[in-house]
Amino acid sequence: MRTGVHMRPVKAVKAWVFGLVTMAGAVAIHTPAQAHHSFAAAYNMENPLEITGTIANVRLTNPHSHFFIDVTGTDGSVVQWKIEAGTPSGMIRNGYSAEKIKVGDTVTIKGFNARDGSTNGMLTELILSDGTSYGMFGPRQGPGA
Secondary structure (H helix, E strand, O other), rough: OOOOHHHHHHHHHHHHHHHHHHHHHHHHHHHHHOOOOOOOOEEEEEEEEEEEEEEEEEEEEOOEEEEEEEEEEEOOOOEEEEEEEHHHHHHHOOOOOOOOOOOOEEEEEEEEOOOOOOOOEEEEEEEOOOOOOEEEEEEEOOOOO
C-alpha cells in the first residue's frame, strides 16, 4: 500500500506535465497571431502607389493574397512588383475569380509603397482595362458590388 509520501512525486510530475502542455498551447495560439502583421507597419500610408502593368501571377494564400505585376519602365526594362491584397476568402466572397482577373491582364494598381523602399506594395484598388474596379477584398462597382 502506498503512503502519502510516495504520492507526492506523482502529483508533482502531473503538475509539471500539465504546466508544460498549458505553456505549449499558449505558444501555439500566440505564434499565428504574432505572424499576422499590421499593414501600417509594413506600408507607408503617406506614400501612395500607382502602377500599371501585366499580371504575372496571382497567389491566393493566407493570411493575404498577392498579385505579381510586371511593370515596364520608360527604358524598356521590366520590374516585378509584389502587391499584397486581402484574404483569399474575403476576395472570393466579394466577387474575385480567376476568370475575371487573370495572368496576362493589364491592370492599374493603386495603394501604398512598402516602407523599406522595395517593389512591394499594398493594394487599395485594382482596375482592369475595362474600368472594373476591385478593392482589397473584391469588387467596388459593377456586377457583384
